[in-house]
Amino acid sequence: MINLTIAQIAEIVGGELADITPEQAARTRVTGTIEFDSRAVTPGGLFLALPGARSDGHDFAAAAVQAGAVAVLAARPVGVPAIVVRPGNAVGPIDAASGALEHDTDGSGAAVLAALARLAGAVAAELVAGGLTIIGVTGSSGKTSTKDLLAAVLAPLGEVVAPPGSFNNELGHPWTVLRATPETDYLILEMSARHPGNIAALAAIAPPSIAVVLNVGTAHLGEFGSREAIAATKSELPQAVPASGVVVLNADDPAVAAMADNTAARVVRVSRSPGADLWAGPVTLDELARPRFTLHAADRQVDVTLAVHGDHQVSNALCAAAVALECGASLPQVAAALAAAHPVSRHRMQVYTRADGVTIIDDAYNANPDSMAAGLKSLAWMSRQGGEARRSWAVLGEMAELGEDAITEHDRIGRLAVRLDVSRLIVVGTGRAMSAMHHGAVMEGSWGSESTMVPDADAALALLRAELRAPDVVLVKASNAAGLGALADALVNEDGTARG
Known part of the structure; x- marks a missing residue:
């Protein structure tokens, strides 16, 4: 949280005041949090108007002020007190091609993020000095x-x-x-x-x-x-x-x-x-x-x-x-x-055992070749512990942003699943990369239904509900864009009694 006047923030970020007088800006302080979701705004806060996949934060500026924000950091006037930073005049070390700005078509997001960076830099310098x-x-x-x-x-x-x-x-x-x-x-x-x-x-x-x-x-x-x-x-x-x-x-x-x-x-x-x-x-x-x-x-x-x-x-x-x-x-x-220090961040190597004895490894937030291999090795280890044989299930989605290596790397993961003796591989998705994962498993020695391709998470969940039994162990892993987090949640909460 910061404790600065609107006028001080405007000076730090190089912005113009809109719908607020200089006198009001000099005596109105931002004492709450800075939020980019209008639903998270707290009294005394500052709202960031950023473009998103389905909406533009500028359209929610009035709602944010009504919820308690004292001002909006925006790329244009929004009809409520605002600090306006114009596209094309951004200050701060921000790359407009970054993932945080993938929906920024007019430069408004770059301007607001650059201003946010400048503000954070000023606050950080003061706190480090303290x-x-x-x-x-x-x-x-x-x-x-x-x-x-x-x-x-x-x-x-x-x-x-x-x-x-x-x-x-x-x-x-x-x-x-x-x-x-x-x-x-x-x-x-x-x-x-x-x-x-x-x-x-x-x-x-x-x-x-x-x-x-x-x-x-x-x-x-x-x-x-x-x-x-x-x-x-x-x-x-x-x-x-x-x-x-x-x-x-x-x-x-x-x-x-x-x-x-x-x-x-x-x-x-x-x-x-x-x-x-x-x-x-x-x-x-x-x-x-x-x-x-x-x-x-x-x-x-x-x-x-x-x-x-x-x-x-x-x-x-x-x-x-x-x-x-x-x-x-x-x-x-x-x-x-x-x-x-138990796992804190959701969908990152969180392990749950349901009342029916099925163990879920929820690592569905992110995936790359190294973390996918680590997840499979953990699955293989857990399935081999104890006196009772446990079937292992790897429910895997796409590893994003691998470029020209996507086919090779997905093929390699399919083969690794077989080498680790994973009982069942469910490949979620039908693109070229996922086909490579499935065929890699088949070529490495899988046969019949050991490796199965399904079109989406719903189909994977239906298959698992039909065939899982205690004491099976299930790994759910993919890049976040594959959307397997909801699948992991559904598996964990199947009977509402899972424990971490």
């Missing part, structure tokens, strides 16, 4: 899970602000910054990219003093063209950290480890092997694929049991632990916080 620590996180996969772990390990040390879900682009990033207050000790910012320069632009809004780079994979490969271009973009984050700061690198990824040469900051390396600044001893998994390991830091060590699921979470936890130690936490504090 003692705020900003932590930035990037990586091709695992950003949201790591962000949630960071929030958990830093909570015992002070007040933490972190984005909900995956608020990590040109809208969610400054929106999160403006949630911080003078009472906030740690601001965690998740940073994604669709183009080179995106992360540098986000880091310029609220420069981090601590940065975390998790991995370089093939997410958004269609946008970047090569893994090398992805690595160069991810390296924009450590380059943004000053010499007085700290960069935490996952040394198990060679592309990430090489980023030590791209920063003036002190580097802390984490690994699953000895020799790093922080490393995990032998990792074991329980029946729900929750990792256990010994965390080593210099001459100290502590046993850690994670509450999140999947072997891949070990690297995420190491990065979170490294940040917490840098911020003054003790090893026992870190271990206790990690043990209590």
